[in-house]
Amino acid sequence: MKKRRTLFAVVALSAVMAFSGQPAAGAADGGGQIVPTIPHVVDAEHPVLKIGGKVPAELLPGNHSKQNVETWATLTEKGDVAAGRAGASYKVDLDDYKVDGPAPRRTISWDPVNDCRGLLNGQVGVKYVNRFQYCSVKKQAFYWTDSTGTILGTTSYVQTTAGQAPQDRREIYYMVNLGYFDVQGYYRDMPFPVVGETLGYAGEDGSNPACNVVNSSNNPQTLQDWRTNGAAVASIVYDQDKALGVGRDFVSRCAIYTVTAPDGIKYRDAATGIRFDSASYLEGTGGGVFLLALPTLVYDTASSSHGAVANHILTAYENPAATTPYVAGKKVPGRTWELPLSRLFEGWDSAAATQRQKNITAKNNACAPIRPADPTGLDCDEFPFGSTWEGPAAGSNFSVRYLDLSQNRSAGGSLGNWYAKDRILHRDAFTVEIVTSS
Numbered sequence: 001m002k003k004r005r006t007l008f009a010v011v012a013l014s015a016v017m018a019f020s021g022q023p024a025a026g027a028a029d030g031g032g033q034i035v036p037t038i039p040h041v042v043d044a045e046h047p048v049l050k051i052g053g054k055v056p057a058e059l060l061p062g063n064h065s066k067q068n069v070e071t072w073a074t075l076t077e078k079g080d081v082a083a084g085r086a087g088a089s090y091k092v093d094l095d096d097y098k099v100d101g102p103a104p105r106r107t108i109s110w111d112p113v114n115d116c117r118g119l120l121n122g123q124v125g126v127k128y129v130n131r132f133q134y135c136s137v138k139k140q141a142f143y144w145t146d147s148t149g150t151i152l153g154t155t156s157y158v159q160t161t162a163g164q165a166p167q168d169r170r171e172i173y174y175m176v177n178l179g180y181f182d183v184q185g186y187y188r189d190m191p192f193p194v195v196g197e198t199l200g201y202a203g204e205d206g207s208n209p210a211c212n213v214v215n216s217s218n219n220p221q222t223l224q225d226w227r228t229n230g231a232a233v234a235s236i237v238y239d240q241d242k243a244l245g246v247g248r249d250f251v252s253r254c255a256i257y258t259v260t261a262p263d264g265i266k267y268r269d270a271a272t273g274i275r276f277d278s279a280s281y282l283e284g285t286g287g288g289v290f291l292l293a294l295p296t297l298v299y300d301t302a303s304s305s306h307g308a309v310a311n312h313i314l315t316a317y318e319n320p321a322a323t324t325p326y327v328a329g330k331k332v333p334g335r336t337w338e339l340p341l342s343r344l345f346e347g348w349d350s351a352a353a354t355q356r357q358k359n360i361t362a363k364n365n366a367c368a369p370i371r372p373a374d375p376t377g378l379d380c381d382e383f384p385f386g387s388t389w390e391g392p393a394a395g396s397n398f399s400v401r402y403l404d405l406s407q408n409r410s411a412g413g414s415l416g417n418w419y420a421k422d423r424i425l426h427r428d429a430f431t432v433e434i435v436t437s438s
Contacts, residue, residue: 033147034186035061036155039260039267042139043124048156049141051185055149059142061265089294089337090130091433094411095303097418112162113177113233124158128293131422134163136270142262144186153186157226159194161258161270168284170276174236176258178226190263192223196236197268201253206246211238211254211274223262234258242278242286248348249425250278253291281345283420294337295422295430299411302437306411308403313383314434316399323399325366332383332397333390334432341388343419345426352426355393362392366400379405385415389427 037059042048049055116135119127127135137160144153158180164173176194200210216235220226240252257271273291299310313334316323320330333339346356359382367380382400384390392398424430 034144034152034188036190036262036265037061037143037145038265039140039142039262042141042156048154048182049143049151051151051154053151055143055145055151057149060145060149061263089296090128091296091298092130092418092422093298093300094306094414094418095300097414097421098305098410099413099417112164112173112175113160116160116162128290131289131293131295132165134161134272134290134293136161136163138269139180140260140267140269144188151185154182154184155187155223156182159258159260159269163270163272163290165274165288165290168287169239170242170252170278170286170288171237171239172256172274172288172290174234174238174256174258174270176234176236176270177232178220178260179230179232181227183227189222189224191221192226192260192262193219193221194234194236194258194260195219196238197257197259198238199255203253206251208240208244208246208252208254211240211252211256211276213238238274240276245276245278248279250276250286251425252276277423277425279423279425281347281420282423282425287423289423295424295428296433297415297418297430298433298435300435300437306407306414308407309381309383309411310434312381312399312401312403313432315401316383317434320397320399324370324401325396327396330397332399334384337429337431340429340431341384341390342427342429343424344387344389344391346387348426355389355391356386358393359386359391362398363400366392366398367402370400370402372402375402377405378402379408381408381411387415387419 037055038061040046040059117137119129119135120137124137124139129135137158139156139158141154141156143151144155145151157178160177160179162175164175165171166173174196178192178194195215196213198211198213201208214237219234220229220232226232236258238254238256240254242250245252253273253275255271255273257268260267260269274288275291276286276288278286299306299313301307301310301314303310316332317335320332323330331339334341344352344356344359346353363380363382363386366382371380372378379402380400381403382392382398384394384398386392390397392400418424
């Protein structure tokens with residue numbers, strides 16, 4: 001059986017820590033001058049501090065406004081650039097997008113928080129499962145301090161944020177749970193809401209305002225709400241109307257993140273970028289994706305439906321001198337994010353239509369000299385694909401090969417299906433990886 005491939009993205013913590021059970025509550029008290037600090041992520045370099053010690057100045061309440069959202073959340077650049085900096089990617093198998101196969105898009109999970117923990121194998125970190133599913137699990141802590149900054153109590157917990165993008169809606173869902181509490185020393189109840197916030201986009205290709213945020217009125221509001229109900233969830237919906245989108249695809253880009261507010265001290269977490277579109281050439285009437293999930297399309301040399309195409313691409317990557325046309329120093333793009341492919345939708349405008357036709361012409365010209373005497377059952381395949389801006393008309397860094405017609409047509413149909421279902425817009429970047437399954 002072929003092993004499913006998914007890739008860990010921006011790893012949030014340098015140490016992997018297993019979940020622990022929730023201990024009994026610490027002693028409650030009245031408050032006075034004892035105040036909570038700003039929460040922080042717990043990892044090997046930033047462990048939970050000990051009672052009796054001094055809290056670092058950057059965690060004192062007066063400094064909470066200095067905490068910034070992760071750098072990509074400024075959203076002054078396109079998602080593929082931001083994702084490239086963040087190192088976020090995911091992989092999908094071409095065979096999952098066969099035209100006559102089952103729909104590869106998953107339905108919205110009924111238990112996204114526990115599914116998220118399962119995707120991370122019960123450990124902490126961040127994972128982009130695909131363009132429609134995001135998972136963040138982080139251990140965090142804050143401290144109760146007196147006026148001298150001395151720690152009188154510690155409260156640590158795990159924040160799990162499960163993000164999902166439903167089909168056919170310009171919406172992104174966040175489901176957030178605070179659980180696995182460990183309370184030591186001083187403790188009291190206080191306001192502890194988790195809400196969603198967002199930033200808009202301002203780039204060279206247009207701008208849009210911040211997305212709309214809907215925080216459910218049923219979300220937990222106090223620290224004790226979270227502690228007494230381990231299954232409690234804060235539901236957050238991010239959306240933006242089509243009319244606010246930019247261009248013919250009505251594209252909207254936003255930074256989204258959660259804000260935990262113990263006693264009004266804002267702490268941001270689960271920051272990422274999202275994009276909505278209403279492109280007429282994609283599946284449904286519109287949808288949303290997680291921008292930092294850069295797609296890598298996986299071809300398998302052992303696949304019965306596209307193996308011949310995979311072998312052609314592998315040769316183009318690893319032995320370009322053996323490909324047609326021969327060009328000294330040929331370097332075929334598509335394998336890395338330094339040289340990715342970008343989708344060419346021929347219906348975009350006249351320039352796109354012209355480029356697509358040029359790709360076809362360049363491919364046919366290159367195929368003509370190697371046409372078999374009897375081409376029955378064969379087809380001339382090109383890589384990079386004719387449906388990309390890096391196709392044969394882009395220059396000499398391409399390859400053509402005659403191979404099995406049915407596999408070539410199957411691979412082409414699956415590629416088009418993937419474009420539509422994974423919401424690959426005109427000029428969206430992606431890479432192609434070749435594997436051989438056991």
